[in-house]
Amino acid sequence: MAQMAPAEPALGVRRPALSPSRASDFKQCPLLYRFRAVDRLPELPTKAQLRGTLVHSVLERLFALPQPERLPERAKALLEPAWSELSADRPDWTALFDAEEPADVREWLTGAEKLLDAYFSLEDPRRLDPEACELHVEIELDSGVRLRGYVDRLDVAPTGELRVVDYKTGTAPREIGEAKALFQMKFYAVVLWRLRGAVPRQLKLMYLTDGQSLAYTPDEPELRRFERTLEAIWQAIMRAGRTGDFRPSPSRLCDWCAHQALCPSFGGTPPEYPGWPDPDPGAETPLDRAD
Numbered sequence: 001m002a003q004m005a006p007a008e009p010a011l012g013v014r015r016p017a018l019s020p021s022r023a024s025d026f027k028q029c030p031l032l033y034r035f036r037a038v039d040r041l042p043e044l045p046t047k048a049q050l051r052g053t054l055v056h057s058v059l060e061r062l063f064a065l066p067q068p069e070r071l072p073e074r075a076k077a078l079l080e081p082a083w084s085e086l087s088a089d090r091p092d093w094t095a096l097f098d099a100e101e102p103a104d105v106r107e108w109l110t111g112a113e114k115l116l117d118a119y120f121s122l123e124d125p126r127r128l129d130p131e132a133c134e135l136h137v138e139i140e141l142d143s144g145v146r147l148r149g150y151v152d153r154l155d156v157a158p159t160g161e162l163r164v165v166d167y168k169t170g171t172a173p174r175e176i177g178e179a180k181a182l183f184q185m186k187f188y189a190v191v192l193w194r195l196r197g198a199v200p201r202q203l204k205l206m207y208l209t210d211g212q213s214l215a216y217t218p219d220e221p222e223l224r225r226f227e228r229t230l231e232a233i234w235q236a237i238m239r240a241g242r243t244g245d246f247r248p249s250p251s252r253l254c255d256w257c258a259h260q261a262l263c264p265s266f267g268g269t270p271p272e273y274p275g276w277p278d279p280d281p282g283a284e285t286p287l288d289r290a291d
């Protein structure tokens with residue numbers, strides 16, 4: 001079968017871009033990238049992923065409230081309405097819960113309350129005035145590689161210094177998730193540096209499963225090198241996209257892969273390569289952002 005080569009889309013069409021989640025998928029395992037971005041195989045989230053998405057949505061709503069109202073009880077009261085909206089948008093997600101057992105959802109919401117408690121143990125949102133939450137950022141590098149993503153929160157100090165904040169709610173062990181999280185944060189740092197001409201002062205990861213945070217200060221030479229890494233990843237994706245050669249790269253992270261049944265490393269057979277998706281390889285989803 002003739003494969004469709006990655007090509008420039010028509011004017012007005014959303015252009016192919018690299019997102020931190022898809023870049024990190026390709027780095028982890030090219031076949032995982034293919035399953036998600038090219039085949040776009042459906043993945044039902046786990047309850048933990050969905051809880052992360054819900055908590056991200058609640059924190060966004062919390063920051064939309066006047067500062068004095070950003071209290072723990074107010075945040076918890078936002079959980080149910082946020083879940084109603086999410087589940088109205090994606091009714092398939094309700095399949096994760098036992099419809100005959102209301103306690104199932106209640107227990108899950110209690111888990112989300114614990115994540116919010118951890119959040120409030122890390123900072124007091126009444127004292128913060130973020131410039132944006134769930135900020136869409138996009139830039140085309142000089143090389144023509146386009147980067148696109150969503151920043152959980154962007155704080156700007158009166159001096160103009162930027163702080164990029166990311167909430168982590170995933171269940172993967174810290175030592176596995178940390179490299180991935182820093183990759184994602186450096187991705188945003190490159191985009192913001194190129195968009196605003198200033199290197200973000202701080203990248204802050206807030207781990208809501210264990211109430212810890214990690215702050216990282218990037219510098220320009222590092223971001224320059226990282227930009228080249230992103231360009232190399234995109235070139236490698238384009239090469240694989242032309243040939244369909246997306247190889248599996250097994251690791252401990254396979255435990256979190258929803259596609260083991262189709263993976264040759266686990267005795268499976270991938271579907272026939274459908275060709276490069278036109279115009280846009282898999283975008284990030286709210287579930288990616290909550291990971």
Ligand code: SF4
Pocket residue numbers: 029031032248249250251253254257258259260263264265266
């Ligand atoms: S199971 Fe592992 S090797 Fe196979 S596609 Fe998933 S991440 Fe890649």
